[in-house]
Amino acid sequence: MEPIQVVGMRPAWGLPSSSPFCLKLETWLRMEKIPYTPIALSKPPRSDTGKVPYLLRADGSTVADSNFIISTMANELNIDLAHGATAEERARTHLILRTLEESLYFVAVWERWQQAEYWPTTREAIFGYLPPILRQLLAKTIRRKMLASLQGQGIARHDPVRIAAIGQADLAALSTLLGERPYFHGDRPGVADASAYGTLANLLGFPHATPLKRAVEGHANLVDFCGRMNKAYWSEVHGD
Template sequence: MAEVLSMLGYKEGGGIAILVLVLTLILCRKKQRECHPDSKTSSDMDEPLVVLYQIGRGPHAPSPSPFPVKLETFLRMAKIPYMNDHSAKFSSKGKTPWIEYRGVKIEDSQLAIDYLSRELGIDVNAKLKPEERATARAFQKMTEENLYWSMCAVTFSEDLDPLRSVLPYTGFQTVAGHKTLQRTIRKEMWGHGIGRHSPQDIWTIGKADITALSDFLGDKEFFMGDHPTEVDCTVFGMVSQMIWHMPGSPHEIFVKEKCPNLVSFCGRMKEKFWPDWESCITTGKTFNGNN
């Protein structure tokens, strides 16, 4: 081994350094998996856990991405035992988050919610009448398929510094990594159609969606009344990014200045479903995806 190492140009002690490096990588990888406290441990589980694949934690909210917050909040709302895999493996569709349950991969936050609800006989919308379900679905789709892209237009604009300040993983913390992501998202925005508008027009669209959310929520505790339902996971996932992870953006300023009910709503969701919020966010100092 020493000969091989010296042939490869390693100095004395290089073997030990490599061993330490390999062990450190293995340990870091293990740390990227975490069990939700309410979940059973693998030793006492009779039911397999849902494994939620997502990127690492964010510095101010549990993810710097809206869809993982949506899906993880749903798992908590539905009391489904799960564990996180923060190794940032993207799905075969090239997206994140996704889940694996009993060996089946479900690659989309909404498909995952629908699949688990069917498989486990859970319906967090059980109290809703068909007309209310329809309204909730319309708000979910507006939030994910329209408002989200107005956020991407800001996050992936020329100035990538705000994005850099919230993205985990040292691997992503490279100019090349950010630029690649920026190019991909911009292509998607063009395909969606929103990317063909001016920044001002995109913000007009985003502002109209935020206003609709705020107006519909009104004084209610949750979107569909006194009880949280699926649409709350979606809206919380998206608006939490505006509040905590889009520093200086028009979205953040507008929500904080003009939509106090959305800010309080996020506070309620955080309190109800994320009592461990503080331990689920990175400190901002150890920003390497292992938090």
């Protein structure tokens, strides 16, 4: 099988990608042993959503959104995403994904893009490869759009203490669901584990002691989970 091309964000902070969704997708591809070639985004995304990651096909067509890419690849390659899970286990996976991608994600985005003390680090990771003038202009424009989206989504309408509490509650719930299992999916990792790793590794890798990072560090099983995923799928990056 020829490697597929995956367009995503550039590596940052010792991670393969600064985007939880890009890291999620690449981790899932490694879990399923699907060869791929990562392509660092260097111009506006060509996907129909205008976001990354997206799959770039040989005919020039694209498939966007990590969940849709995964389901598309699974259908094309006859991969059972549930790995024999029961209906209740599949529902559990669905709720884990929603917690990670529709709640905790926005707390993390608010922390990195809204908070003045963390914004320079975010700006450098995402726009640092650009020439100075373009970097300044594009970063300012994209940040304005991101902050507007956080207002529209609703998370930025709360005060910082309440936002931190939302993220902490999400992490506590995830820690409880993981418990003493090696993976959220059970004895072997699944899509929920790829998503959890994409999010948690990004929170732990961010080079500031943010409230979210400290909250993750307060759950030993979540930290151990990331270490397990590092060793299993990203040993060349983390030196395990």
